[in-house]
Amino acid sequence: MKKVLITGGAGFIGSHTADLLSSKGYSIRILDNLEPPVHDFEWPNYIKSRGYDLIKGDVTDKKILTNALRDTDYVIHLAAHQDQMPNFSKFFMTNTVSTALIFEIIMENKFPVKKLVYSSSQFVYGDGIYVSSSGKEFFPELRTEKQMKEKNWEIFDDENKQAKFTEFNEEQKVNPTNSYGLSKIASEEMLLRLGKTYGIPVSILRYSIVQGARQSPRNVYSGALRIFVTQALAGRPITVTEDGNQLRDFVNIEDVVRANVLMIEDSRTDFERYNVGGGKGYKIKDFAEMVKKITNSSSEILIDGRYRRTDTRHAISDISKLKNLGWCPENTPEKSIKDYADWIKKENFNLEEIVTNAKKSSEELV
Secondary structure, three states: OOOOEEEOOOHHHHHHHHHHHOOOOOOEEEEEOOOOOOOOOOOOOOOOOOOOOOEOOOOHHHHHHHHHHHHHOOEEOOOOOOOOOOOHHHHHHHHHHHHHHHHHHHHOOOOOOOOOEEEEEEHOOOOOOOOOOOOOOEOOOOOOHHHHOOOOOEEOOOOOEEOOEEOOOOOOOOOOOOOOHHHHHHHHHHHHHHHHHHOOOOEEEEEEEEEHHHHHHOOHOOHHHHHHHHHHHHOOOOEOOOOOOOEEEEEEEEHHHHHHHHHHHHHHHHHHHEEOOOOOEEEEHHHHHHHHHHHHOOEEEEEOOOOOOOOOOEEEEHHHHHHOOOOOOOOOOHHHHHHHHHHHHHHHHOOOHHHHHHHOOOOOOO
């Protein structure tokens, strides 16, 4: 039986990936530090009693990681530090150093790992490519504080005319706007170089906004689904940043885990990068309306011009490269919302506490 190590496997994406792989006959080993805010140092109920080999520990601890990698055929490296707080060094210590450590341990011990799958992010693109009014492509820098305070949300060209956004593709230049994205692209480049040098196949997946059940409501990083659903279920205003017209690309967790497994089972994916998205952009204010309708909430949708300094204006990924392998998103944002709302209610979270703490944390975002 082939064994798969999933780092960060107690989390949202990792646990669903473990379940699919297990159903296909793989043996599952999970390494997770179970730290807050995502966890409370205990294995979640959806991980317990499934027969997985569970290792509690940090992915940056060389001794623990060595034990986790022993007798492993495949590695899906999902463990990461994710937030938008100004603790810049932690992104690289956790995300990039752990990635280097995996290769270091494999080489030192001559572990026969057949492949490593790495979870990257749409964040590596930054604002991506825009087209000016004269038809020229350019890569905009992060919108200025002055522009945001003036509620001038769009991207403009050199003639101060609104520019046109184009979907992200895997071959374009990257320009991350935050430390999370920077740590991810550093890891990507390192993996591809080391993988090719030492003959260990690597596949890289750049996820769009992944949605569905088990997404921690305590994780400030986790985005619109977590924010809107918890607010709607708590009867609080559903708060939309900027003007609500920013576009986002949502992908359901079930589609993401199929992409993860495809990387292991299809050698055409060796040394390649793939966008994993839903194939369509949605205005954030329209997504808020979806949440309100599906949760049957009476909450007001509040668009008050708040902003997060490192947010991109639009983010939609071109998924044609992955679709050429036979993968296609099968689930809708509506399904993601329903699944998540049902899970939140089943888990009986203290929504008032979560919404209040999230509001406090959002004031520190950069």
